[in-house]
Each structure stands twice: as C-alpha cells, then as structure tokens.
Amino acid sequence: MGDDYTRLWTYRLKWLYTLLVVFTLMLPVFYVIYISFNQNGFGARDYVFTFEWYSGIFTDLLLMNALGNTMLLAAITTVLAVPLGLIAAKFYKATGTDRAKLLTVSLLLSPLFVPADILGSALLVFFKNLNIACATAGEWLGVSWFETWFELGYFSALVGLIIYTIPYIFVVILITMGRYKEQQSEAARSCGATAWQAFYQIEFPQIRAGVFSACAFTVILSFNEYTRTSLLKGGYDTITSVLISQMLNEGMSEQSYAMSSLISFIAIAVIGSIIIYTLVHTDRLEREARAKAQPVMSS
Amino acid sequence: MNQKNDIAVQVSGLAKNYGAVQALRGVDLTIGAGEYFVLLGPSGGGKTTLLRLLGGFIRPTAGQILLHGRDVSEQPPNRRPTSMVFQSFALFPHMTVAQNVGYGLRLRRLPKAEIAARVDAMLEMVGLKDLADRMPHALSGGQQQRVQLGRSLVLEADILLLDEPLAALDAKLRKDMCLELKHLQEQIGITFVHVTHNQEEAMTVADNMAIIADGVLVETGTAQDLYENPQARFTADFIGENNIFDGRVSGLTGSGVEIDLGFAKFTVDAQGQTPRVSDMVSVSIRSELVRVLGPGEAPEALLQTVPATYGEAVYLGLATSHVAKLANGDNIVARHVSRGGTSDDFEAEAPLTYAWPRTQMRLHLS
CATH class of the missing domain: 2.40.50.100 (RNA polymerase II/Efflux pump adaptor protein, barrel-sandwich hybrid domain)
Known part of the structure; x- marks a missing residue:
C-alpha cells in the first residue's frame, strides 16, 4: 500500500511494471513448457498437443539416472554444507575483534569471487594430481586400497559443490543470527542448560528460518550447477549437465523439454507456496521483531 | 536455606584481562549466605565483569572463586549454584511466560505435574498468575523482568545474580520493584548479588555493598557506613x-x-x-x-x-x-x-x- 498521497494509477503502474519484469524473465520457461507439449518437438512448423513426452521421461534411462544423481548430490551437499556454514556463522559472531571478523568473512566469501570455470578446473587439476600421487604412493608401498579415493566422481563433485555453496549458507544464516541476542543463551546456561541444549532449544528455534532458507538455497544452487559438476564428475550425470551437454552437442531431446517443464512446474509450485506462507506470516514476524527490539518501559 | 553464618561467595585475587585492558584487578570479596549484596560503581568499572565471573560466563585470568566453599573457577554456568537475571532481552521469545519459568525445571526432567505446580506457585509469587500464557513480546518491561526473576527463583539456586535488573525500567517503576526485590529476598532467604550504578537503588536493597571502580574493589560496608563514614576519597565522591x-x-x-x-x-x-x-x-x-x-x-x-x-x-x-x-x-x-x-x-x-x-x-x- 502507499501512504495517503499515493496516486492510485501510479500505484497500479508499479505493479504492472513488476509483473511485466517477472513475465519477461519467465518467458523462456513458458516457451520450453509450450514446446514440451508439441508432438513434433522443437522447431516444428505444426503444433500437435500431446502428453507423450511426459510419459517418455520415466523410461529415459539417461534422464532418470541424472535425476537420481542430482537429488543425491543436492541432498548430501545440503547435509554437509549447511552445518559447516552454520558453524562458520557462529564462529563469526563469537569472534571478538573486527580484524578477525574481516579475515573470517574474506576467507569464507572468497569462493564467490573465483569464476566457476577457474575454480572447477583448479579442483580438476588438484584431484588429477592427487590421483597421480596416490597411484605413485600405492606402487611404491605395494598396496592399492587408497588409489581410487580421489577419482573423479561423487566425492570430487561434492567437494566442488560444498566450496561453492558455503559462502551463500554463511551469509543467509548470519543475517538471521544477527537478530539473536546472546543473553538468551547465557540465561539458558544459568537455568542449567549445556551449551548444546542452549543452542538447540533456545537459539535454533529463532534462527530456524535462516537455516531452512540456506537449505533451500543449497538445493537450488547444486541443482543448477553445471561447470564444476561437469568438470569434476562428468557431462551427462546430472539434470543440468545433461540438458546443457545435449544442447551443445546434439540438441535437447523431447523428453528433456518435458523434464525441464516438469522441474519448472515443481519449482514454481514450491517457491510460490513459500512466498505465500511468508506473506501470510510477515506481519507476525515483524511484530515479534519490533517487540524484541523495543521492550516497553512502563508497567 | 538457612545458612546465616555460612559464606556464600568467597573471591580471592580475582582478575580479568581483555587483551591489554584490565577489567578487574585482584579483587578479594566475601559475601555471607542469605545476604542482599550490591555491587555499586560507575559504568565500565568492572562490577558486571565480577558478576559474570561469579556466574561462569567468563573465565578469570587469575584468582579463585569459591561458592559455598566449592571452587567453581573452572566450572561452566550450568554447574554452578547460581542463577542470573539479565538487564533485558533475555526472555526466550518463542516460549510463553509459563514455559519460560519452567525451562530450568524441564531441563532437570522433573515430572510434568511437579513442574506445573512449581511454575504456578512462582508466577503467583512474582504476581504474574494471569499472564501465564502470554508471549514475552506482549509484556511490559516490568513484567518481563518479573518473568526473568521467576525463571531464576524457581530453580531454588543458592545464589541469585542480578545484572542491572531494573536499568531498563522507568524511574517510578524502578523504585517500586526495588522494594519488591528486597522483600522477595527476605522472604526466600537466599543470597542475592545485585549489580547497579544507581545509588538509590543500591541503598534501598542492600544489606551490604561493595564499591567497584576502575577494576578495583574500593570499599565494602553497609549503606549507612558508606554514606556516613566512607574510608576512600572515591566513595565520598561517588556516594551522596x-x-x-x-x-x-x-x-x-x-x-x-x-x-x-x-x-x-x-x-x-x-x-x-x-x-x-x-x-x-x-x-x-x-x-x-x-x-x-x-x-x-x-x-x-x-x-x-x-x-x-x-x-x-x-x-x-x-x-x-x-x-x-x-x-x-x-x-x-x-x-x-x-x-x-x-x-x-x-x-x-x-x-x-x-x-x-x-x-x-x-x-x-x-
């Protein structure tokens, strides 16, 4: 809403503009969805509506395999990286001096400033050399059980994704943590809580929103990632890398259009529900934040 | 809790440094059990540092802390016979008044019925019986401090630490709550250690008090001693x-x-x-x-x-x-x-x- 002086028409125009921007951004997605229902596929002159490609998704082994890999990578990255980012944010808050804070932030955010292809290829070279070192050491020692530890695959892709996502997790959690008052942990300790109980029962419920957003962020980031994942694992192993590799080499298959559309439907539904939930609860959250910031001074 | 002749707090050579800053320098202090003891001094003088050392929230650089004869210098807050009331912002905002007060009892895994009974009795004592189901943000500043008091007192710890508990309240309310605190302490009989920079507040509640400034314990005595016969020049300057x-x-x-x-x-x-x-x-x-x-x-x-x-x-x-x-x-x-x-x-x-x-x-x- 605006204030009393807002003109109704400028207010409507602003909304119209916002919707226009969103529509422009989403147009390619709508186009993909449009193609996915065409029996003749991309570029065909005739449009024949069909669900055929959607039923083809589940028998396409390449796509099904990629979906499995993608979900597994996203899940493991989230499980490993979010607690690491949380610990980093807690460390940052507990650090006393400004100099130490600056150092922590610079170190944690540095992966953001390295371009994806450079970080990816650097890790690729690193893992290749590590493999050579392992092989040489194995030959020299006459044992081989550790030679495959660092071969390109899940492990190397996970390392790439964790390095990539930790800065985002750190920042997102730190923002919600900033509002938390440390006296509450101290009060819990003086009520007899251990450090862990104080964190889990008192602090965590208040930063939960930040932790959950960080999880969602991580899933989306690792889902979307192409460069690092394809360099460190392979070009046809996750949904995004399959789509891009197909596009670059032979053009996307009709099932891939259907798959992309399906993912878009799910993403729009999930994000839409989050937005609606947040809108409904914004008032309450703001009221609570205000109440915490300004205790009433009279009885 | 009748230990009139006991010593509740005995501190010797206690010091705390923050880098090059000496927040507390070699403090010796004895507080008798069942006393209402006030640490009074200007802001930044080290009185809150001393209180936080007693509570176990910071580790001493040097010296020893005995609480009821037990050396707790290296113990965390949850292992000490103390409970603390903070200046403000210390209620758990995601819990109701009753849940806040019952938090420590739930940590001890007491039976639900016993927790409910003790929380009820405590809310009655601090005058919040009707507000049991309110959330902290719906309370006034004075009510919030009562909840904090209840949350600490319900644990029946031997020593209650109060860190500027009335500083965020307006003058009139502060006066009323001062007397209430005093009467509450007389009724319960446990040791209260109360930090304040407000002279009137200190004189209202204290059985004994200590003047702390520049990290040093300047002088101890009753309110009357310190007002009428201060030994140190600083005390004469600070009080009255x-x-x-x-x-x-x-x-x-x-x-x-x-x-x-x-x-x-x-x-x-x-x-x-x-x-x-x-x-x-x-x-x-x-x-x-x-x-x-x-x-x-x-x-x-x-x-x-x-x-x-x-x-x-x-x-x-x-x-x-x-x-x-x-x-x-x-x-x-x-x-x-x-x-x-x-x-x-x-x-x-x-x-x-x-x-x-x-x-x-x-x-x-x-």
Whole structure:
C-alpha cells in the first residue's frame, strides 16, 4: 500500500511494471513448457498437443539416472554444507575483534569471487594430481586400497559443490543470527542448560528460518550447477549437465523439454507456496521483531 | 536455606584481562549466605565483569572463586549454584511466560505435574498468575523482568545474580520493584548479588555493598557506613553529595591531623588512620551538614569555617543547593531543606561564610 498521497494509477503502474519484469524473465520457461507439449518437438512448423513426452521421461534411462544423481548430490551437499556454514556463522559472531571478523568473512566469501570455470578446473587439476600421487604412493608401498579415493566422481563433485555453496549458507544464516541476542543463551546456561541444549532449544528455534532458507538455497544452487559438476564428475550425470551437454552437442531431446517443464512446474509450485506462507506470516514476524527490539518501559 | 553464618561467595585475587585492558584487578570479596549484596560503581568499572565471573560466563585470568566453599573457577554456568537475571532481552521469545519459568525445571526432567505446580506457585509469587500464557513480546518491561526473576527463583539456586535488573525500567517503576526485590529476598532467604550504578537503588536493597571502580574493589560496608563514614576519597565522591578538599599534611598533634589546603588550614581527627607529614590527603564533608552564614553572622564554637563568594541557588525540590566559590576557585555546596519562598536566598557575589561541625569531617588517605 502507499501512504495517503499515493496516486492510485501510479500505484497500479508499479505493479504492472513488476509483473511485466517477472513475465519477461519467465518467458523462456513458458516457451520450453509450450514446446514440451508439441508432438513434433522443437522447431516444428505444426503444433500437435500431446502428453507423450511426459510419459517418455520415466523410461529415459539417461534422464532418470541424472535425476537420481542430482537429488543425491543436492541432498548430501545440503547435509554437509549447511552445518559447516552454520558453524562458520557462529564462529563469526563469537569472534571478538573486527580484524578477525574481516579475515573470517574474506576467507569464507572468497569462493564467490573465483569464476566457476577457474575454480572447477583448479579442483580438476588438484584431484588429477592427487590421483597421480596416490597411484605413485600405492606402487611404491605395494598396496592399492587408497588409489581410487580421489577419482573423479561423487566425492570430487561434492567437494566442488560444498566450496561453492558455503559462502551463500554463511551469509543467509548470519543475517538471521544477527537478530539473536546472546543473553538468551547465557540465561539458558544459568537455568542449567549445556551449551548444546542452549543452542538447540533456545537459539535454533529463532534462527530456524535462516537455516531452512540456506537449505533451500543449497538445493537450488547444486541443482543448477553445471561447470564444476561437469568438470569434476562428468557431462551427462546430472539434470543440468545433461540438458546443457545435449544442447551443445546434439540438441535437447523431447523428453528433456518435458523434464525441464516438469522441474519448472515443481519449482514454481514450491517457491510460490513459500512466498505465500511468508506473506501470510510477515506481519507476525515483524511484530515479534519490533517487540524484541523495543521492550516497553512502563508497567 | 538457612545458612546465616555460612559464606556464600568467597573471591580471592580475582582478575580479568581483555587483551591489554584490565577489567578487574585482584579483587578479594566475601559475601555471607542469605545476604542482599550490591555491587555499586560507575559504568565500565568492572562490577558486571565480577558478576559474570561469579556466574561462569567468563573465565578469570587469575584468582579463585569459591561458592559455598566449592571452587567453581573452572566450572561452566550450568554447574554452578547460581542463577542470573539479565538487564533485558533475555526472555526466550518463542516460549510463553509459563514455559519460560519452567525451562530450568524441564531441563532437570522433573515430572510434568511437579513442574506445573512449581511454575504456578512462582508466577503467583512474582504476581504474574494471569499472564501465564502470554508471549514475552506482549509484556511490559516490568513484567518481563518479573518473568526473568521467576525463571531464576524457581530453580531454588543458592545464589541469585542480578545484572542491572531494573536499568531498563522507568524511574517510578524502578523504585517500586526495588522494594519488591528486597522483600522477595527476605522472604526466600537466599543470597542475592545485585549489580547497579544507581545509588538509590543500591541503598534501598542492600544489606551490604561493595564499591567497584576502575577494576578495583574500593570499599565494602553497609549503606549507612558508606554514606556516613566512607574510608576512600572515591566513595565520598561517588556516594551522596560531598565537598572534598585535597591538601597536604602539615602537622600531627595527638590524634589531630593538620592539613594545609592552600587557602585554609583544617584540623581533622585521624579516626585511627596513620597519615605522615607531607602526605597528600583529602578531607570531605557532606553538603547537607554545611550551613551558610550571612554577612556578620558569628560562627558558633566547634564549627569549621571558610570564606566563600556566593554563586547561585539550585532548587531540587526537597533541598536547595547553595553553590559558592572558594578562594582557590573550587566550588563548595551547602544543601538546605527548601523552606519555600525566597527567604533563604543570598545575593550573587556576596562574601559569605560556609560552616560545618568540625567533628563531622572525614579524612581520606586514599
């Protein structure tokens, strides 16, 4: 809403503009969805509506395999990286001096400033050399059980994704943590809580929103990632890398259009529900934040 | 909890450094069980540091803390017989009043029925029975502090630590809650250690108090001791409104100490202290004991007098302060009970005599 002086028409125009921007951004997605229902596929002159490609998704082994890999990578990255980012944010808050804070932030955010292809290829070279070192050491020692530890695959892709996502997790959690008052942990300790109980029962419920957003962020980031994942694992192993590799080499298959559309439907539904939930609860959250910031001074 | 002759807190050589900053320097302090003890001092003087050391929220750089005879210097807060009330923001905002109060009991895994009964009794005691299901943000500042009190007291810890518990409240409410705290402590009988920078608050509640400034424990005593017979110059400056004169010992006659202030010479009783000739010392006199003699008014015997040039009157309600300048340029203040009208006003720049009983002067060696 605006204030009393807002003109109704400028207010409507602003909304119209916002919707226009969103529509422009989403147009390619709508186009993909449009193609996915065409029996003749991309570029065909005739449009024949069909669900055929959607039923083809589940028998396409390449796509099904990629979906499995993608979900597994996203899940493991989230499980490993979010607690690491949380610990980093807690460390940052507990650090006393400004100099130490600056150092922590610079170190944690540095992966953001390295371009994806450079970080990816650097890790690729690193893992290749590590493999050579392992092989040489194995030959020299006459044992081989550790030679495959660092071969390109899940492990190397996970390392790439964790390095990539930790800065985002750190920042997102730190923002919600900033509002938390440390006296509450101290009060819990003086009520007899251990450090862990104080964190889990008192602090965590208040930063939960930040932790959950960080999880969602991580899933989306690792889902979307192409460069690092394809360099460190392979070009046809996750949904995004399959789509891009197909596009670059032979053009996307009709099932891939259907798959992309399906993912878009799910993403729009999930994000839409989050937005609606947040809108409904914004008032309450703001009221609570205000109440915490300004205790009433009279009885 | 009847340990009247016990010692609740015994602190020796306690120090805390933050880098190069010495927040607390070698403090020795004993607090008897069942006492209402106040740590009073200016902001940044180290009193909160001392309280947080007692509570286990910070680790001492040096020294030892015994609580009821047990060395807890290296123990975390949850292993100490203490509970703490914070200045503000310390309620758990995601829990109701009753859940806040019952938190410590739930940690102890007591039966649900017992928790509910004890929380009810505690809410009754702190006057919040009707607000049990409210969330903290829907409470006033005074109510929030009552919840904090309840949350701490329900644990029946031996020692309750209060860190400026009333500082966020307005003046009227602070006064009321002061007395309530005092009565609550008398009723429960456990040791309270209360930190404040507010002199009136300290004097209202304290059985005994300690003055802490610049990381050092300056002096301990009852409110009356510290107000009427402060040993340290700092105490005289900090508590009440005192006129303080600095000078050099120029002679010793029996128990009398002659002090040269530059513009005058005072003779003060040594009060058991042993100053040496040419030591720098201070003399203080409470401003309510000082009287202003009009021009030509003869001083009575046993009065110490100094000439002064009248400055101005400051009306403070109950009292009026008459400020004048001494020959050395320092101010001297006499506080008279306001009599209404302008009958006790003097003219600016008038040469007057300020006088007070010799025996009420106090000598400060430090």
